[in-house]
Amino acid sequence: MPRTVTVGLDGSRESRAAAEWAAREADLRDLPLKIVHVWEPVPEPMAQAPLLGAETRQHWTERLPREAAEGISLRHPRVEVISEHVSGHPADVLAEAAKNAELLVLGSRGLGGIGGFMVGSVSLSVVAHAERPVVLVRALEQAADEHERDPAGVPSAATPFRPVVLGLDIERPDPALIEFAFDAAVRRNTSLRVVHGWNPPPYYALGMPADPALYEGLERGRSEALAEVLRPWRQKFPDVAVVEESCHGSAGVHVVDAAREASLVVVGRRIRRNPFGAHIGHVTHAVVHHSTAPVVVVPHG
Known part of the structure; x- marks a missing residue:
């Protein structure tokens, strides 16, 4: 069927x-x-x-x-x-x-x-x-919101799609989630903006303001880790232009901010067999409540 x-x-x-x-x-x-x-x-x-x-x-x-x-x-x-x-x-x-x-x-x-x-x-x-x-x-009328503006400043179905945004946890990157986002970008003939938010371990936090090099090292490491996660997917989807953003701070806030210029936002949810409660994770919870673009929640193991 x-x-x-x-x-x-x-x-x-x-x-x-x-x-x-x-x-x-x-x-x-x-x-x-x-x-x-x-x-x-x-x-x-x-x-x-x-x-x-x-x-x-x-x-x-x-x-x-x-x-x-x-x-x-x-x-x-x-x-x-x-x-x-x-x-x-x-x-x-x-x-x-x-x-x-x-x-x-x-x-x-x-x-x-x-x-x-x-x-x-x-x-x-x-x-x-x-x-x-x-x-x-x-x-709202989503067709206009999903597309870029024309020369007159009006978004319409005749203009290109805005980027697809993927909120990604690089500690547990699930293939189903990443593939869904790349596939959505392909179908819309648009770019993929991958947003990863991170915070330093508590024992680093006190030293970071006094030591900029410590912050820069953490930031560089996170950016390199994000690039490594996405490398095989860039090879699998070579026609998709990918923008990688490794951002210090709340992942939910950064994804919601990126949603303002998105045609679609893709976030994940771990599958739990417990029938009680609505367990969707704090980042996904923030995004589904505050994104201005359509949000797809992809369940994964």
């Missing part, structure tokens, strides 16, 4: 923006788009209330994904669109849907004047438990 780009749709602005992003990604990957609408059953007494009658339930369970699929098919004629509605708890259904997907796309609410996401409990649970890549998309 061929994989799909799958998107969770609940009718909100956020999920509709996610569906549009997912359609463009499906086109880039030459894959079908699957729209999943999850209907969470309500307690029987509420289900019998006049305002929650059969017609209303039918609208949300049948019309919403069907109408969304029809609209996307018109706007993206090269993409095969499949829709389905499923009854169950949204986080569980979407995590299950991710198993057969190339990637799962969800919407996240923008924080008004503050750049970033408001990641709800459903999205956070799916990110923490899905074993396929999960993308979080803001409720």
Whole structure:
């Protein structure tokens, strides 16, 4: 069975923006788009209330994904669109849907004047438990934000994609994470900006202000280690222009800063079999809450 780009749709602005992003990604990957609408059953007494009658339930369970699929098919004629509605708890259904997907796309609410996401409990649970890549998309027109500006200063789909940003921990560099980022850059015909944040060991910290050479040595060592990690990937993807940034300080802050000029941000999450809690790591947690670009969280061992 061929994989799909799958998107969770609940009718909100956020999920509709996610569906549009997912359609463009499906086109880039030459894959079908699957729209999943999850209907969470309500307690029987509420289900019998006049305002929650059969017609209303039918609208949300049948019309919403069907109408969304029809609209996307018109706007993206090269993409095969499949829709389905499923009854169950949204986080569980979407995590299950991710198993057969190339990637799962969800919407996240923008924080008004503050750049970033408001990641709800459903999205956070799916990110923490899905074993396929999960993308979080803001409720904005992403097509313009993903591209460079034209001579008139307006970003559009006719201009090149902005760079892909990869947040990388060189102590535990996972091949699945790195390959996803390089592949995303290839599909967008753009560059890859690899950001690694580091802090000195505690016993170095006190000596660094008084000894600039100590700091410079640590910085040079980190830069060389980053280059060594990326060397085989540069050889595997010779057409991708790679910018390496080894930055002193919080990795989350540096990745979020780089996201302002990115078409996509790629971060990782270690797979944990514990069913309780949302374990995504502090750097990934910061990025998914504050990135202004779409963020893909790639699970790895």
